[in-house]
Amino acid sequence: MAMTMAEKIIAAAAGKESCKAGDIETVTVDKMMSNDGTTHLTIDMYNNLKNPHIADVSKLVWIIDHNIPADSPKTAASHKKMREFAKENGITFYEGEGVCHQIMMENHVRPGELIFGADSHTCAYGALGAFGTGVGCTDYLYSIVTGTSWLLVPETIRFNLHGSLKPGVYARDLILTIIGKISANGANYKAMEFAGEGLHDLSIADRIAICNLCVEAGAKTALMEVDDVAMDYLKEHGREPKAIFKSDDDAEFSEVYDIDLSEIEPIVAKPHFVDNIAPAKDCSDVKIDEAFLGSCNNGRIEDLRVGAAVIKGKHVHPKVRFFVVPASRAVYKQALKEGLLDIFMEAGAMVMNPNCSVCWGACQGVIGEGETLISTGTRNFKGRAGHKDSFVYLASAATVAASAVAGYITVAEDL
Amino acid sequence: MFSAKIWKLGDDIDTDIILPTEYLAFETVQEMKPYAFSPLRPDLASKIQPGDMIVAGNNFGCGSSREQAPEVVKALGVSCIVAKSYARIFFRNAINNGLLLIEQPDLFDEVSEGDIAEVTPGKEIKVNGKSYDIASLPDNLTEILEAGGLVKAMRKRNGLD
Secondary structure, three states: OOOOHHHHHHHHHOOOOOOOOOOEEEEEOOEEEEEOOOHHHHHHHHHOOOOOOOOOHHHEEEEEOOOOOOOOHHHHHHHHHHHHHHHHHOOEEEEOOEOHHHHHHHHOOOOOOEEEEOOHHHHHHHHHOOEEEEOOHHHHHHHHHHOEEEEEOOOEEEEEEEOOOOOOOOHHHHHHHHHHHHOOOOOOOOEEEEEOHHHHHOOHHHHHHHHHHHHHHOOOEEEEOOOHHHHHHHHHOOOOOOOOOOOOOOOOOOEEEEEEHHHOOOEEEOOOOOOOEEEHHHHOOOEOOEEEEEHHHHOOHHHHHHHHHHHOOOOOOOOOEEEEEOOEHHHHHHHHHOOHHHHHHHOOOEEOOOOOHHHHOOOOOOEOOOOEEEEOOOOOOOOOOEOOOOEEEEOOHHHHHHHHHHOEOOOHHHO | OEEEEEEEOOOOOOHHHHOOHHHOOOOOHHHHHHHOOOOOOOOHHHHOOOOOEEEEOOOEOOOOOOOHHHHHHHHOOOOEEEEOOEOHHHHHHHHHOOOEEEEOOOHHHHOOOOOEEEEEOOOEEEEOOEEEEOOOOOHHHHHHHHHOOHHHHHHHHOOOO
Protein backbone atom coordinates (compact mmCIF):
# COMPACT_ATOMS: atom_id res chain seq x y z
CA MET A 1 0.00 0.00 0.00
CA ALA A 2 1.35 3.42 -0.95
CA MET A 3 2.06 5.56 2.11
CA THR A 4 3.12 9.09 2.96
CA MET A 5 6.17 9.83 5.07
CA ALA A 6 3.91 10.62 8.06
CA GLU A 7 2.06 7.31 7.66
CA LYS A 8 5.34 5.39 7.48
CA ILE A 9 6.76 6.97 10.64
CA ILE A 10 3.54 6.34 12.58
CA ALA A 11 3.27 2.76 11.29
CA ALA A 12 6.84 2.09 12.44
CA ALA A 13 6.08 3.64 15.85
CA ALA A 14 2.94 1.50 16.10
CA GLY A 15 4.89 -1.66 15.18
CA LYS A 16 2.79 -2.14 12.06
CA GLU A 17 3.47 -2.71 8.39
CA SER A 18 1.16 0.10 7.36
CA CYS A 19 -1.46 2.62 8.43
CA LYS A 20 -3.49 5.27 6.68
CA ALA A 21 -4.78 8.78 7.28
CA GLY A 22 -7.82 8.71 9.58
CA ASP A 23 -6.69 5.62 11.55
CA ILE A 24 -6.11 6.02 15.26
CA GLU A 25 -2.89 4.26 16.24
CA THR A 26 -1.25 3.53 19.56
CA VAL A 27 2.39 4.50 19.15
CA THR A 28 5.60 4.08 21.12
CA VAL A 29 7.10 7.54 21.44
CA ASP A 30 10.86 7.76 20.71
CA LYS A 31 11.66 10.95 22.65
CA MET A 32 9.74 13.28 24.93
CA MET A 33 10.90 16.88 25.35
CA SER A 34 9.50 19.32 27.89
CA ASN A 35 10.49 22.85 28.91
CA ASP A 36 9.86 25.26 31.76
CA GLY A 37 6.64 26.52 30.15
CA THR A 38 4.63 23.65 31.65
CA THR A 39 6.93 20.99 33.19
CA HIS A 40 6.01 22.12 36.72
CA LEU A 41 2.40 21.17 35.93
CA THR A 42 3.50 17.75 34.65
CA ILE A 43 5.47 17.17 37.87
CA ASP A 44 2.45 18.10 40.01
CA MET A 45 0.24 15.68 38.08
CA TYR A 46 2.93 12.98 38.20
CA ASN A 47 3.26 13.29 41.97
CA ASN A 48 -0.51 12.90 42.32
CA LEU A 49 -0.51 9.54 40.53
CA LYS A 50 -0.97 6.51 42.71
CA ASN A 51 1.91 4.59 41.12
CA PRO A 52 4.17 7.19 39.57
CA HIS A 53 6.89 5.80 37.32
CA ILE A 54 8.62 6.67 34.06
CA ALA A 55 8.54 4.00 31.34
CA ASP A 56 12.00 4.77 29.89
CA VAL A 57 13.85 7.71 31.37
CA SER A 58 16.48 7.65 28.60
CA LYS A 59 13.83 9.04 26.23
CA LEU A 60 13.18 12.21 28.24
CA VAL A 61 14.85 15.57 27.61
CA TRP A 62 14.00 18.52 29.86
CA ILE A 63 15.11 22.03 29.01
CA ILE A 64 14.84 25.31 30.90
CA ASP A 65 14.65 27.92 28.15
CA HIS A 66 11.50 30.03 28.43
CA ASN A 67 12.28 32.13 31.52
CA ILE A 68 16.02 31.80 31.98
CA PRO A 69 17.46 33.50 33.99
CA ALA A 70 14.44 33.32 36.33
CA ASP A 71 12.55 36.60 36.37
CA SER A 72 10.58 36.15 39.60
CA PRO A 73 10.51 34.04 42.77
CA LYS A 74 7.62 32.06 41.24
CA THR A 75 9.72 31.19 38.20
CA ALA A 76 12.70 30.34 40.40
CA ALA A 77 10.51 27.93 42.38
CA SER A 78 9.19 26.32 39.20
CA HIS A 79 12.75 25.91 37.88
CA LYS A 80 13.90 24.42 41.18
CA LYS A 81 11.11 21.86 41.07
CA MET A 82 12.06 20.90 37.50
CA ARG A 83 15.81 20.82 38.18
CA GLU A 84 15.47 18.63 41.28
CA PHE A 85 13.00 16.23 39.67
CA ALA A 86 15.28 15.83 36.64
CA LYS A 87 18.26 15.09 38.88
CA GLU A 88 16.40 12.62 41.13
CA ASN A 89 15.07 10.71 38.15
CA GLY A 90 18.14 10.84 35.90
CA ILE A 91 16.46 12.87 33.15
CA THR A 92 18.69 14.49 30.51
CA PHE A 93 18.56 18.13 31.50
CA TYR A 94 19.67 21.45 30.03
CA GLU A 95 19.48 24.86 31.64
CA GLY A 96 20.44 28.06 29.87
CA GLU A 97 21.95 26.13 26.96
CA GLY A 98 19.45 27.45 24.45
CA VAL A 99 15.94 27.30 23.09
CA CYS A 100 14.53 23.78 23.45
CA HIS A 101 14.04 23.05 19.76
CA GLN A 102 17.55 24.20 18.87
CA ILE A 103 18.98 22.00 21.67
CA MET A 104 16.95 19.08 20.33
CA MET A 105 18.18 19.63 16.77
CA GLU A 106 21.81 19.97 17.85
CA ASN A 107 21.80 16.97 20.20
CA HIS A 108 18.87 14.58 19.93
CA VAL A 109 16.58 14.49 16.87
CA ARG A 110 17.11 11.59 14.47
CA PRO A 111 15.36 10.93 11.14
CA GLY A 112 12.42 8.52 11.42
CA GLU A 113 11.73 9.19 15.10
CA LEU A 114 8.36 10.08 16.54
CA ILE A 115 8.93 12.82 19.11
CA PHE A 116 6.54 14.48 21.54
CA GLY A 117 7.33 17.94 22.82
CA ALA A 118 5.28 19.81 25.38
CA ASP A 119 5.61 22.83 23.11
CA SER A 120 3.69 23.65 19.95
CA HIS A 121 6.78 24.30 17.81
CA THR A 122 8.01 20.70 18.14
CA CYS A 123 7.05 20.29 14.47
CA ALA A 124 10.50 21.83 13.76
CA TYR A 125 12.06 18.35 13.93
CA GLY A 126 10.75 17.54 10.46
CA ALA A 127 13.82 19.39 9.19
CA LEU A 128 15.69 16.15 9.95
CA GLY A 129 12.90 13.84 8.80
CA ALA A 130 11.47 13.22 12.29
CA PHE A 131 7.77 13.38 13.20
CA GLY A 132 7.74 16.02 15.96
CA THR A 133 4.41 17.07 17.39
CA GLY A 134 3.35 19.40 20.17
CA VAL A 135 1.30 18.10 23.09
CA GLY A 136 -0.05 19.50 26.33
CA CYS A 137 1.26 18.43 29.70
CA THR A 138 -1.41 15.76 30.29
CA ASP A 139 -0.60 14.01 27.01
CA TYR A 140 3.06 14.45 27.90
CA LEU A 141 2.51 12.86 31.31
CA TYR A 142 0.69 9.92 29.72
CA SER A 143 3.56 9.39 27.27
CA ILE A 144 6.30 9.43 29.91
CA VAL A 145 4.39 7.08 32.22
CA THR A 146 3.24 4.58 29.59
CA GLY A 147 5.88 5.17 26.90
CA THR A 148 3.00 5.37 24.43
CA SER A 149 0.17 7.58 23.20
CA TRP A 150 -2.61 7.56 20.63
CA LEU A 151 -2.39 9.50 17.40
CA LEU A 152 -4.86 10.19 14.64
CA VAL A 153 -2.86 9.50 11.47
CA PRO A 154 -2.88 12.83 9.61
CA GLU A 155 -3.53 13.53 5.99
CA THR A 156 -0.58 15.17 4.25
CA ILE A 157 -0.38 18.39 2.27
CA ARG A 158 2.60 18.19 -0.06
CA PHE A 159 4.65 21.22 -1.08
CA ASN A 160 6.96 20.63 -4.03
CA LEU A 161 9.65 23.30 -3.99
CA HIS A 162 11.27 24.32 -7.26
CA GLY A 163 14.15 26.66 -8.12
CA SER A 164 15.97 28.85 -5.62
CA LEU A 165 15.23 31.82 -3.38
CA LYS A 166 16.49 35.15 -4.74
CA PRO A 167 19.27 36.97 -2.86
CA GLY A 168 17.72 38.93 0.03
CA VAL A 169 14.85 36.45 0.37
CA TYR A 170 14.88 33.82 3.12
CA ALA A 171 13.20 30.62 4.24
CA ARG A 172 11.16 32.68 6.67
CA ASP A 173 9.71 34.70 3.81
CA LEU A 174 8.83 31.40 2.14
CA ILE A 175 7.00 29.86 5.09
CA LEU A 176 5.15 33.11 5.91
CA THR A 177 4.05 33.23 2.27
CA ILE A 178 2.84 29.62 2.47
CA ILE A 179 0.92 30.24 5.72
CA GLY A 180 -0.64 33.35 4.16
CA LYS A 181 -1.70 31.22 1.22
CA ILE A 182 -3.24 28.31 3.12
CA SER A 183 -4.33 30.33 6.23
CA ALA A 184 -3.85 29.93 9.97
CA ASN A 185 -5.86 26.71 10.01
CA GLY A 186 -5.17 25.59 6.45
CA ALA A 187 -3.27 22.54 7.64
CA ASN A 188 -5.24 21.83 10.82
CA TYR A 189 -4.71 18.22 11.96
CA LYS A 190 -2.56 17.60 8.85
CA ALA A 191 1.11 17.01 8.09
CA MET A 192 2.89 19.52 5.86
CA GLU A 193 5.50 17.75 3.77
CA PHE A 194 8.17 19.54 1.75
CA ALA A 195 10.03 17.95 -1.14
CA GLY A 196 11.33 18.76 -4.61
CA GLU A 197 14.68 19.84 -5.96
CA GLY A 198 14.29 23.28 -4.40
CA LEU A 199 14.65 21.69 -0.97
CA HIS A 200 18.25 20.62 -1.58
CA ASP A 201 19.42 24.24 -1.77
CA LEU A 202 18.03 25.01 1.67
CA SER A 203 20.31 24.75 4.72
CA ILE A 204 19.24 22.93 7.89
CA ALA A 205 18.67 26.38 9.44
CA ASP A 206 16.29 27.22 6.58
CA ARG A 207 14.55 23.88 6.96
CA ILE A 208 14.05 24.34 10.70
CA ALA A 209 12.62 27.83 10.10
CA ILE A 210 10.11 26.34 7.65
CA CYS A 211 9.07 23.28 9.68
CA ASN A 212 8.96 25.18 12.98
CA LEU A 213 6.33 27.62 11.76
CA CYS A 214 4.00 24.99 10.29
CA VAL A 215 2.02 24.86 13.53
CA GLU A 216 0.96 28.42 12.71
CA ALA A 217 -1.03 26.88 9.85
CA GLY A 218 -2.46 24.37 12.35
CA ALA A 219 -0.24 21.47 11.25
CA LYS A 220 0.22 18.42 13.44
CA THR A 221 3.72 18.00 12.10
CA ALA A 222 6.02 19.09 9.28
CA LEU A 223 8.26 16.71 7.37
CA MET A 224 11.11 16.98 4.91
CA GLU A 225 12.87 14.27 2.99
CA VAL A 226 16.30 13.40 4.34
CA ASP A 227 19.02 14.24 1.79
CA ASP A 228 22.80 14.73 1.84
CA VAL A 229 22.44 18.11 3.58
CA ALA A 230 20.54 16.45 6.43
CA MET A 231 22.93 13.50 6.56
CA ASP A 232 25.95 15.86 6.71
CA TYR A 233 24.32 17.74 9.62
CA LEU A 234 23.71 14.49 11.48
CA LYS A 235 27.27 13.32 10.89
CA GLU A 236 28.68 16.65 12.11
CA HIS A 237 26.63 16.26 15.28
CA GLY A 238 27.59 12.61 15.76
CA ARG A 239 24.23 10.93 15.16
CA GLU A 240 22.80 8.22 12.93
CA PRO A 241 19.22 8.03 11.59
CA LYS A 242 16.68 5.75 13.23
CA ALA A 243 15.18 5.17 9.80
CA ILE A 244 14.85 7.12 6.59
CA PHE A 245 11.37 7.36 5.15
CA LYS A 246 10.00 9.16 2.13
CA SER A 247 6.51 9.28 0.68
CA ASP A 248 5.82 6.74 -2.04
CA ASP A 249 5.45 8.20 -5.53
CA ASP A 250 1.80 7.14 -5.58
CA ALA A 251 1.04 8.16 -1.98
CA GLU A 252 -2.20 10.04 -1.47
CA PHE A 253 -1.96 13.73 -0.53
CA SER A 254 -4.94 15.85 0.47
CA GLU A 255 -3.51 18.76 -1.51
CA VAL A 256 -0.39 19.35 -3.58
CA TYR A 257 1.22 22.76 -4.10
CA ASP A 258 4.05 23.53 -6.51
CA ILE A 259 6.04 26.51 -5.34
CA ASP A 260 8.56 28.42 -7.43
CA LEU A 261 11.05 29.71 -4.86
CA SER A 262 12.25 32.47 -7.19
CA GLU A 263 8.83 34.13 -6.94
CA ILE A 264 9.00 34.61 -3.15
CA GLU A 265 9.52 38.19 -1.92
CA PRO A 266 10.36 39.62 1.54
CA ILE A 267 7.20 39.26 3.62
CA VAL A 268 5.87 40.45 6.95
CA ALA A 269 3.01 38.98 8.96
CA LYS A 270 1.02 41.90 10.36
CA PRO A 271 -0.85 41.98 13.68
CA HIS A 272 -2.51 39.89 14.99
CA PHE A 273 -2.18 36.75 12.87
CA VAL A 274 0.61 34.84 11.22
CA ASP A 275 -1.46 34.47 8.02
CA ASN A 276 -2.06 38.25 7.78
CA ILE A 277 0.80 38.75 5.36
CA ALA A 278 1.92 41.66 3.22
CA PRO A 279 4.99 42.45 1.13
CA ALA A 280 7.59 44.01 3.47
CA LYS A 281 8.02 46.83 0.95
CA ASP A 282 4.42 47.92 1.52
CA CYS A 283 4.85 48.43 5.27
CA SER A 284 7.23 51.42 5.34
CA ASP A 285 4.57 53.50 7.10
CA VAL A 286 4.91 51.30 10.20
CA LYS A 287 7.23 52.87 12.79
CA ILE A 288 8.79 50.46 15.27
CA ASP A 289 9.83 50.73 18.92
CA GLU A 290 11.62 47.41 19.23
CA ALA A 291 13.27 44.78 17.03
CA PHE A 292 14.06 41.18 17.96
CA LEU A 293 16.42 38.76 16.25
CA GLY A 294 16.31 35.32 17.83
CA SER A 295 13.96 32.42 18.79
CA CYS A 296 13.66 28.77 17.81
CA ASN A 297 12.52 30.00 14.43
CA ASN A 298 15.30 32.36 13.43
CA GLY A 299 18.10 32.57 15.99
CA ARG A 300 20.66 30.30 14.36
CA ILE A 301 24.16 31.27 13.22
CA GLU A 302 22.95 31.63 9.63
CA ASP A 303 20.31 34.15 10.76
CA LEU A 304 22.80 36.11 12.88
CA ARG A 305 25.14 36.28 9.88
CA VAL A 306 22.31 37.73 7.78
CA GLY A 307 21.39 40.29 10.45
CA ALA A 308 25.02 41.27 11.07
CA ALA A 309 25.69 41.76 7.36
CA VAL A 310 22.73 44.17 7.15
CA ILE A 311 23.65 46.21 10.23
CA LYS A 312 27.46 46.23 9.91
CA GLY A 313 28.79 49.79 10.00
CA LYS A 314 25.33 51.23 10.70
CA HIS A 315 23.55 52.13 13.93
CA VAL A 316 20.28 51.14 15.52
CA HIS A 317 17.73 53.98 15.22
CA PRO A 318 17.75 56.15 18.39
CA LYS A 319 14.08 55.41 19.07
CA VAL A 320 14.46 51.64 18.67
CA ARG A 321 15.61 48.92 21.08
CA PHE A 322 17.23 46.00 19.21
CA PHE A 323 17.62 42.66 21.00
CA VAL A 324 19.78 39.89 19.55
CA VAL A 325 19.38 36.47 21.16
CA PRO A 326 21.36 33.50 19.77
CA ALA A 327 19.26 30.31 19.85
CA SER A 328 21.85 28.25 21.73
CA ARG A 329 25.18 28.39 23.48
CA ALA A 330 26.79 26.78 20.42
CA VAL A 331 25.31 29.49 18.20
CA TYR A 332 26.41 32.18 20.68
CA LYS A 333 30.00 30.89 20.75
CA GLN A 334 30.16 30.63 16.98
CA ALA A 335 28.80 34.17 16.61
CA LEU A 336 31.45 35.40 19.06
CA LYS A 337 34.15 33.63 17.08
CA GLU A 338 32.98 35.17 13.82
CA GLY A 339 32.83 38.67 15.32
CA LEU A 340 29.08 38.93 14.74
CA LEU A 341 28.30 39.93 18.32
CA ASP A 342 30.86 42.75 18.04
CA ILE A 343 29.04 44.00 14.97
CA PHE A 344 25.67 43.94 16.74
CA MET A 345 27.00 45.63 19.86
CA GLU A 346 28.88 48.31 17.95
CA ALA A 347 25.61 49.02 16.15
CA GLY A 348 23.88 49.58 19.50
CA ALA A 349 22.04 46.26 19.83
CA MET A 350 21.68 44.43 23.14
CA VAL A 351 22.94 40.83 22.93
CA MET A 352 21.33 38.51 25.45
CA ASN A 353 21.70 34.92 26.66
CA PRO A 354 20.16 32.06 24.67
CA ASN A 355 16.48 31.73 25.64
CA CYS A 356 12.97 32.21 24.27
CA SER A 357 13.19 35.90 25.14
CA VAL A 358 10.98 38.43 23.38
CA CYS A 359 9.21 35.77 21.31
CA TRP A 360 7.05 34.59 24.16
CA GLY A 361 6.44 37.86 25.92
CA ALA A 362 7.38 37.07 29.50
CA CYS A 363 11.11 36.90 30.10
CA GLN A 364 12.78 39.82 28.35
CA GLY A 365 12.03 42.77 26.12
CA VAL A 366 8.29 42.89 26.78
CA ILE A 367 6.62 45.74 24.88
CA GLY A 368 4.32 48.31 26.40
CA GLU A 369 0.95 49.81 25.54
CA GLY A 370 0.73 51.05 21.97
CA GLU A 371 4.24 49.86 21.08
CA THR A 372 5.26 48.07 17.91
CA LEU A 373 7.75 45.20 17.62
CA ILE A 374 9.30 43.70 14.51
CA SER A 375 10.40 40.17 15.28
CA THR A 376 11.88 36.94 13.98
CA GLY A 377 9.79 35.18 16.64
CA THR A 378 7.08 32.66 16.03
CA ARG A 379 3.82 34.50 16.73
CA ASN A 380 2.19 37.91 16.47
CA PHE A 381 -1.02 37.25 18.40
CA LYS A 382 -2.65 40.14 20.26
CA GLY A 383 -0.66 40.68 23.45
CA ARG A 384 1.87 37.99 22.55
CA ALA A 385 4.92 40.15 23.30
CA GLY A 386 3.54 42.20 26.17
CA HIS A 387 0.68 44.67 26.56
CA LYS A 388 -2.66 43.63 25.09
CA ASP A 389 -2.73 46.82 23.06
CA SER A 390 0.60 46.38 21.30
CA PHE A 391 1.57 45.24 17.83
CA VAL A 392 3.90 42.51 16.53
CA TYR A 393 5.12 42.19 12.94
CA LEU A 394 6.98 39.00 11.95
CA ALA A 395 9.74 39.16 9.35
CA SER A 396 13.10 37.69 8.30
CA ALA A 397 16.39 38.42 10.08
CA ALA A 398 17.34 40.77 7.23
CA THR A 399 14.10 42.77 7.41
CA VAL A 400 14.28 42.93 11.22
CA ALA A 401 17.88 44.21 11.21
CA ALA A 402 17.15 46.72 8.44
CA SER A 403 14.05 47.98 10.27
CA ALA A 404 16.03 48.35 13.52
CA VAL A 405 18.30 50.77 11.68
CA ALA A 406 15.57 52.64 9.79
CA GLY A 407 13.10 52.96 12.67
CA TYR A 408 10.31 51.76 10.39
CA ILE A 409 9.70 48.53 8.48
CA THR A 410 11.98 48.23 5.49
CA VAL A 411 13.68 45.56 3.44
CA ALA A 412 17.46 45.49 3.63
CA GLU A 413 17.98 46.55 0.01
CA ASP A 414 16.09 49.82 0.61
CA LEU A 415 18.15 50.74 3.64
CA MET B 1 -29.36 17.42 28.30
CA PHE B 2 -28.39 20.74 29.83
CA SER B 3 -29.21 24.41 29.25
CA ALA B 4 -26.48 27.01 28.84
CA LYS B 5 -26.22 30.74 28.24
CA ILE B 6 -24.11 31.63 25.19
CA TRP B 7 -21.03 33.87 25.23
CA LYS B 8 -19.96 34.55 21.68
CA LEU B 9 -16.37 34.96 20.46
CA GLY B 10 -14.95 35.10 16.92
CA ASP B 11 -12.56 33.14 14.69
CA ASP B 12 -8.98 32.23 15.63
CA ILE B 13 -9.33 32.67 19.41
CA ASP B 14 -5.69 31.91 20.24
CA THR B 15 -4.15 30.60 23.44
CA ASP B 16 -2.55 33.97 24.24
CA ILE B 17 -6.09 35.40 24.29
CA ILE B 18 -7.46 32.51 26.37
CA LEU B 19 -4.66 32.96 28.89
CA PRO B 20 -1.86 35.51 28.30
CA THR B 21 1.75 34.47 28.99
CA GLU B 22 2.19 36.77 31.99
CA TYR B 23 -0.33 34.73 34.03
CA LEU B 24 1.10 31.27 33.23
CA ALA B 25 3.44 31.36 36.23
CA PHE B 26 0.53 31.57 38.68
CA GLU B 27 0.56 28.50 40.87
CA THR B 28 -3.12 27.69 40.68
CA VAL B 29 -5.72 27.88 37.99
CA GLN B 30 -7.97 29.74 40.47
CA GLU B 31 -5.52 32.65 40.42
CA MET B 32 -5.51 32.62 36.61
CA LYS B 33 -9.31 32.73 36.24
CA PRO B 34 -9.87 36.52 36.28
CA TYR B 35 -7.45 36.93 33.33
CA ALA B 36 -9.03 34.45 30.92
CA PHE B 37 -9.77 36.11 27.57
CA SER B 38 -8.50 39.42 29.02
CA PRO B 39 -6.66 40.77 25.93
CA LEU B 40 -9.91 40.52 23.98
CA ARG B 41 -12.62 41.05 26.61
CA PRO B 42 -11.21 42.03 30.02
CA ASP B 43 -14.60 41.70 31.76
CA LEU B 44 -15.65 38.35 30.27
CA ALA B 45 -14.16 36.10 32.95
CA SER B 46 -16.11 37.91 35.67
CA LYS B 47 -19.37 37.60 33.72
CA ILE B 48 -19.19 33.90 32.84
CA GLN B 49 -21.29 31.85 35.28
CA PRO B 50 -20.82 28.13 35.90
CA GLY B 51 -22.75 26.20 33.27
CA ASP B 52 -22.49 28.88 30.56
CA MET B 53 -21.13 27.97 27.14
CA ILE B 54 -18.79 29.59 24.64
CA VAL B 55 -19.67 29.74 20.95
CA ALA B 56 -16.91 30.57 18.48
CA GLY B 57 -15.91 30.40 14.83
CA ASN B 58 -12.98 28.61 13.19
CA ASN B 59 -9.69 27.51 14.70
CA PHE B 60 -10.53 27.96 18.37
CA GLY B 61 -7.45 27.48 20.59
CA CYS B 62 -4.78 27.99 17.94
CA GLY B 63 -1.24 28.63 19.10
CA SER B 64 0.59 27.39 22.13
CA SER B 65 0.40 23.96 23.77
CA ARG B 66 -0.12 25.64 27.18
CA GLU B 67 -2.59 23.43 29.00
CA GLN B 68 -3.51 26.31 31.27
CA ALA B 69 -5.76 27.49 28.41
CA PRO B 70 -8.39 24.71 28.56
CA GLU B 71 -7.82 24.39 32.32
CA VAL B 72 -8.82 28.00 32.92
CA VAL B 73 -11.91 27.67 30.71
CA LYS B 74 -12.90 24.56 32.64
CA ALA B 75 -12.22 26.33 35.95
CA LEU B 76 -14.60 29.14 34.95
CA GLY B 77 -17.27 26.46 34.89
CA VAL B 78 -17.86 26.60 31.14
CA SER B 79 -20.04 23.59 30.30
CA CYS B 80 -18.89 23.27 26.69
CA ILE B 81 -17.44 25.12 23.73
CA VAL B 82 -19.22 24.99 20.39
CA ALA B 83 -17.02 26.11 17.50
CA LYS B 84 -16.76 25.64 13.77
CA SER B 85 -13.33 24.06 14.27
CA TYR B 86 -10.54 23.68 16.83
CA ALA B 87 -6.75 23.78 16.67
CA ARG B 88 -5.53 20.27 17.31
CA ILE B 89 -3.33 20.71 20.40
CA PHE B 90 -6.11 22.63 22.17
CA PHE B 91 -8.58 19.92 21.17
CA ARG B 92 -6.51 17.18 22.82
CA ASN B 93 -5.74 19.32 25.87
CA ALA B 94 -9.42 20.18 26.40
CA ILE B 95 -10.57 16.55 26.20
CA ASN B 96 -7.67 15.55 28.48
CA ASN B 97 -9.00 18.03 31.04
CA GLY B 98 -12.59 16.87 30.72
CA LEU B 99 -13.78 19.98 28.85
CA LEU B 100 -16.50 19.15 26.31
CA LEU B 101 -15.81 20.48 22.80
CA ILE B 102 -18.46 20.33 20.08
CA GLU B 103 -17.89 21.01 16.39
CA GLN B 104 -20.85 22.59 14.64
CA PRO B 105 -20.57 24.50 11.33
CA ASP B 106 -23.79 26.58 11.34
CA LEU B 107 -24.72 27.51 14.88
CA PHE B 108 -22.12 30.29 15.27
CA ASP B 109 -23.55 32.35 12.41
CA GLU B 110 -27.15 32.07 13.62
CA VAL B 111 -27.08 32.70 17.38
CA SER B 112 -26.49 35.78 19.51
CA GLU B 113 -24.72 36.31 22.78
CA GLY B 114 -27.12 35.79 25.65
CA ASP B 115 -29.23 33.20 23.82
CA ILE B 116 -29.98 30.06 25.80
CA ALA B 117 -29.04 26.72 24.23
CA GLU B 118 -30.26 23.27 25.15
CA VAL B 119 -27.44 20.79 24.57
CA THR B 120 -27.89 17.05 24.20
CA PRO B 121 -24.30 15.77 23.80
CA GLY B 122 -23.75 13.50 20.83
CA LYS B 123 -27.14 14.46 19.37
CA GLU B 124 -28.26 18.07 19.01
CA ILE B 125 -28.20 21.65 20.24
CA LYS B 126 -31.45 23.64 20.27
CA VAL B 127 -31.33 27.46 20.16
CA ASN B 128 -34.23 29.84 19.40
CA GLY B 129 -36.42 26.93 18.32
CA LYS B 130 -33.91 25.61 15.80
CA SER B 131 -32.11 22.28 16.14
CA TYR B 132 -28.45 21.82 15.14
CA ASP B 133 -27.08 18.29 14.68
CA ILE B 134 -23.88 17.42 16.49
CA ALA B 135 -21.71 14.32 16.16
CA SER B 136 -20.65 11.98 18.94
CA LEU B 137 -17.00 11.83 19.87
CA PRO B 138 -15.08 8.59 19.21
CA ASP B 139 -15.36 6.05 22.06
CA ASN B 140 -11.82 6.58 23.37
CA LEU B 141 -12.42 10.33 23.76
CA THR B 142 -15.86 9.82 25.33
CA GLU B 143 -14.25 7.55 27.93
CA ILE B 144 -11.75 10.31 28.80
CA LEU B 145 -14.42 13.02 28.95
CA GLU B 146 -16.78 10.99 31.08
CA ALA B 147 -14.02 10.17 33.54
CA GLY B 148 -13.28 13.91 33.82
CA GLY B 149 -9.96 13.89 31.97
CA LEU B 150 -7.12 11.63 30.82
CA VAL B 151 -5.47 11.11 34.20
CA LYS B 152 -8.76 10.12 35.81
CA ALA B 153 -9.53 7.84 32.86
CA MET B 154 -6.12 6.15 33.28
CA ARG B 155 -6.85 5.55 36.96
CA LYS B 156 -10.26 4.14 36.22
CA ARG B 157 -8.89 1.90 33.46
CA ASN B 158 -6.19 0.62 35.78
CA GLY B 159 -8.67 0.00 38.60
CA LEU B 160 -7.08 2.60 40.87
CA ASP B 161 -10.26 4.50 41.65
